Amino acid sequence: MPSLPYTLFYFLVALVVLITFHEFGHFWVARRLGVKVLRFSVGFGPRLWSLQRQPGATEFVIGAIPLGGYVKMVDEREGEVAPADLPFAFNRQQVWKRSLIVAAGPVFNLVLAVLLYWAVFMLGETGLKPVLGAVPAESLSGRAGFQEGDEILAVGGEPTPTWGLALTELIEQALVDERVTFTVRQGTAEERSLHLTVPRELVEKPNNLREKLGFQPWQPDLPPVIGRVEPDSPAEKAGLKAGDTLVSMDGRPLGKWQQWVEYVRSKPLLPIQLVFERDGVRSQAEVTPAAVDSESGKVGRIGAAAQMPDDLFESMTVHYQLAPAPALAAAWRKTLDYSLLTLRVMGRMLVGQASVDNLSGPISIAQYAGQSAKLGLVQFLGFLAGVSVGLAVLNLLPIPVLDGGHLLFYLVESIKGSPLSEATQAFCQQAGLFVLMMLIVLAFYLDIERLLT
Numbered sequence: 483m484p485s486l487p488y489t490l491f492y493f494l495v496a497l498v499v500l501i502t503f504h505e506f507g508h509f510w511v512a513r514r515l516g517v518k519v520l521r522f523s524v525g526f527g528p529r530l531w532s533l534q535r536q537p538g539a540t541e542f543v544i545g546a547i548p549l550g551g552y553v554k555m556v557d558e559r560e561g562e563v564a565p566a567d568l569p570f571a572f573n574r575q576q577v578w579k580r581s582l583i584v585a586a587g588p589v590f591n592l593v594l595a596v597l598l599y600w601a602v603f604m605l606g607e608t609g610l611k612p613v614l615g616a617v618p619a620e621s622l623s624g625r626a627g628f629q630e631g632d633e634i635l636a637v638g639g640e641p642t643p644t645w646g647l648a649l650t651e652l653i654e655q656a657l658v659d660e661r662v663t664f665t666v667r668q669g670t671a672e673e674r675s676l677h678l679t680v681p682r683e684l685v686e687k688p689n690n691l692r693e694k695l696g697f698q699p700w701q702p703d704l705p706p707v708i709g710r711v712e713p714d715s716p717a718e719k720a721g722l723k724a725g726d727t728l729v730s731m732d733g734r735p736l737g738k739w740q741q742w743v744e745y746v747r748s749k750p751l752l753p754i755q756l757v758f759e760r761d762g763v764r765s766q767a768e769v770t771p772a773a774v775d776s777e778s779g780k781v782g783r784i785g786a787a788a789q790m791p792d793d794l795f796e797s798m799t800v801h802y803q804l805a806p807a808p809a810l811a812a813a814w815r816k817t818l819d820y821s822l823l824t825l826r827v828m829g830r831m832l833v834g835q836a837s838v839d840n841l842s843g844p845i846s847i848a849q850y851a852g853q854s855a856k857l858g859l860v861q862f863l864g865f866l867a868g869v870s871v872g873l874a875v876l877n878l879l880p881i882p883v884l885d886g887g888h889l890l891f892y893l894v895e896s897i898k899g900s901p902l903s904e905a906t907q908a909f910c911q912q913a914g915l916f917v918l919m920m921l922i923v924l925a926f927y928l929d930i931e932r933l934l935t
Contacts (some may be wrong), residue, residue: 489852493844494548496851498524500591501551501869504877507590508553509540515579518570520772521554541806542843543572549844555583575850577896590873599813606803607860609644613700626678626826628666631700635673636665643802645699647690656680691707694887700798706738707789715785720769722758722786729757729764729850739788746771750782817871824875843925845934882907 484492502524509522527544534541545551555572556563563571574579612634617624621902634648635641638655642648655662656683664676667780684691685701692698706728728736731745732755746754750773757766771782831841847869854865878886887910895901 483612483851484856488625488702489848492851492855493848494551496847496869497548497864499866500524500594501548501872503590503594504587505551507551507586507588510587510590512553512555512572512583515577515583516570517572517576517583518556518567519553520556521552523554524551526552528551530683533781542755544696545598556658560852570637575933581889581892584885584892587879588874588877589721591870591877592821595817595867596810596857597822598863598870599816600806600810602860602864602867603804603809603812604806605860605863606801607644608799608801609646609801610699611798612642612645612648615698615700617698622680622897623678623696627676628678628696629668630669632666633668634664638663639665647802652680653691654819656684657823657827667895685787692733701740702794702798704788704790706739708786709789710787712785716769716772717784720756720767720784721785722756723760723788724771725760730758744848746784747781750780751766752782758820758847797899817867820868820871821875826870826878828875841921841928843922843926843929845926848884865870879918882910883918884914887911887914 505522505524509519512519519540521541523543523545525543525588527545527547529543530546531544532541555573556567558568559573568574568876574585575583591612603624607720612746613626614630614632614634614869616622617628617629619625626829631653637648639650640651640655642651652662660682661677661679664678665673666676667673678695680695684694708717708722708724708726708728711722712766730736730741734745736742746780749771751770753768753770755766756769757764759765763824769784771784773780850865854861877884879885880890882888882891891902891910901907
């Protein structure tokens with residue numbers, strides 16, 4: 483897990499990027515439509531930095547609390563306006579202008595998502611090919627017809643050259659429809675389509691989705707030869723070295739590395755009598771695996787890796803990368819698909835068809851920021867793109883106090899021919915604020931529950 487300062491740093495980076503782009507949308511469109519902007523602020527509270535090039539110009543501010551931002555425009559509802567500024571007041575603009583200014587924030591977040599996904603697709607990623615290992619006959623995938631050696635070429639028609647892309651696409655498809663279509667191929671055989679029904683509860687809590695479906699990555703039959711020993715590990719303390727051939731464990735002969743792995747995992751903190759061969763000479767050693775946490779409880783680990791054939795890694799990995807034009811098209815499609823997916827999940831939560839566990843609060847988002855940054859630039863950019871889409875969709879919801887709520891007011895005004903009364907707007911704003919606060923409290927509760935469990 484990334485350290486707390488590391489996590490907080492990348493969470494702050496994510497907040498600043500997303501908030502700045504959102505508020506810049508409001509600012510840029512307001513200026514283009516002739517509305518005077520008094521202040522552009524990233525963050526709230528005491529000012530850490532400010533810049534105003536000349537009196538009457540826009541003041542740019544960085545606040546001490548980076549949990550939002552705002553664009554303050556000339557507006558008669560918020561204070562006295564100089565007569566010379568009245569033509570540039572926000573409240574005096576036509577409905578379509580006010581609507582464009584308000585909608586610009588979420589739209590700019592969607593544009594940011596497209597740009598980020600574009601960069602992700604152009605930079606590409608290196609990952610393991612999604613080739614299945616042994617498929618248990620009684621598992622969901624076994625009953626659906628998957629076989630050992632099947633390579634997952636596409637999920638729901640979307641190409642999936644790596645395990646990461648395959649699992650991500652699987653989750654996104656299953657959130658829309660439990661019956662997911664896969665395109666697979668066995669070696670050089672013809673492609674075939676398989677249909678897998680993924681239970682909703684697995685998708686909503688996907689930590690060990692792959693294992694529960696029966697999707698195990700293919701593993702080659704490696705000889706029991708040590709390729710690397712970690713410093714200060716149980717293996718090093720037992721005197722094992724790279725190049726040692728493991729012969730037997732507790733009197734049982736060893737033929738494959740995977741046999742050794744499974745045996746070690748079953749023996750946390752229990753000594754194992756090992757016979758190994760080094761330079762043609764057999765020796766004995768006692769090694770006691772450390773106990774480490776896993777999804778299934780405590781498992782053993784000695785800190786030794788198998789010796790890998792030189793060409794094995796290259797044959798099992800792929801670098802997925804797109805040229806600029808196809809990458810841009812894929813980025814638009816990804817942003818649209820993820821936006822619709824977010825709306826569907828929100829709709830399902832609203833009617834009780836999806837668990838509220840899908841909600842993520844600031845704590846979870848901070849953790850994801852740190853974890854994705856530790857995985858690399860491509861993963862962090864992808865994380866930013868996903869959060870930017872979520873921020874855009876959330877802001878477009880017709881809840882007063884959000885951008886979508888203001889757009890709803892303007893829609894009513896355009897139909898009615900006049901604005902809603904100030905009393906009605908104030909009541910709706912209070913109701914919207916209450917709903918938003920309840921969502922925030924719920925998200926914090928779920929975040930804390932995840933930390934405790």
